Ligand SMILES: Nc1ncnc2c1ncn2[C@@H]1O[C@H](COP(=O)(O)OP(=O)(O)OP(=O)(O)O)[C@@H](O)[C@H]1O
C-alpha cells in the first residue's frame with residue numbers, strides 16, 4: 001500500500017492520480033462529511049456522506065480535519081484490493097501514522113509531500129478552485145500546523161518528496177515505486 005500524506009495543497013491527490021495513471025494503482029476511496037468541491041464526484045473522489053451516513057461505515061481509522069470527518073473503511077480498502085494488489089491511499093499525517101503502525105513494515109510505503117515555500121500553498125489552493133474562506137480556514141487550522149512537519153511517527157519510514165517541480169516529483173515517485181516493488185534477493 002502506497003500511503004500519500006502531507007499538508008493541504010502539497011500535491012497528494014495529484015501524486016495519487018499519477019500512481020493510478022502510470023502504475024495502475026487504484027486509489028482507496030475514503031469517506032468524508034466535507035461538501036464536494038467543483039468537479040469532485042461521489043464514489044470517485046470520496047464517498048460524500050452526511051453526518052448520519054458517515055457513522056454507518058466500518059472504519060479502520062477516522063479523523064476530524066478542519067471541522068469535517070474523514071475515514072477509511074474496510075469496504076473501501078477491499079474494493080481497491082479487488083482491482084490490484086498494489087493500491088494507494090491519501091491520508092492526513094495522523095491516518096498515515098495509524099496505517100504505518102497497523103500494517104507489516106514491508107507492506108506499506110509512505111510518501112510525505114512538502115514544498116520548499118509554504119506560501120506557494122495558498123496559490124495552489126486558489127488555482128484548484130477552493131474559495132478564499134475555506135483556504136483561510138484550512139491554512140489557519142491546527143491540522144495545517146501539525147501536517148507542516150514530518151511527524152516523529154513517520155520519520156524513520158517516510159520518503160520525503162519536495163513537490164516544487166512536477167516533472168521532478170514524478171521522477172522521485174517513479175524511483176520510490178520501483179525500489180519498493182523490485183523483488184528482494186536474499
Ligand atoms: N508541483 C506542482 N506545481 C504546481 N502546482 C501543483 C504541483 N503539484 C500539484 N499542484 C497543484 O496544486 C493544487 C493542489 O494539489 P492537490 O489537490 O494534489 O493537493 P493535496 O495535497 O491533495 O491537497 P488537499 O490535502 O488540500 O486535498 C492542484 O491545483 C494541483 O494541480
Ligand SMILES: Nc1nc2c(ncn2[C@@H]2O[C@H](COP(=O)(O)O)[C@@H](O)[C@H]2O)c(=O)[nH]1
Nearest residue numbers: 030031034063065070071072090091092095
Ligand atoms: N486520516 C484520514 N485522512 C484522510 C482521509 N481521507 C482524506 N484524508 C485527508 O484529509 C485531509 C483533507 O482532505 P481534503 O480532500 O478535504 O483536502 C487531507 O490531508 C487528506 O489527505 C481518511 O480516510 N483518513
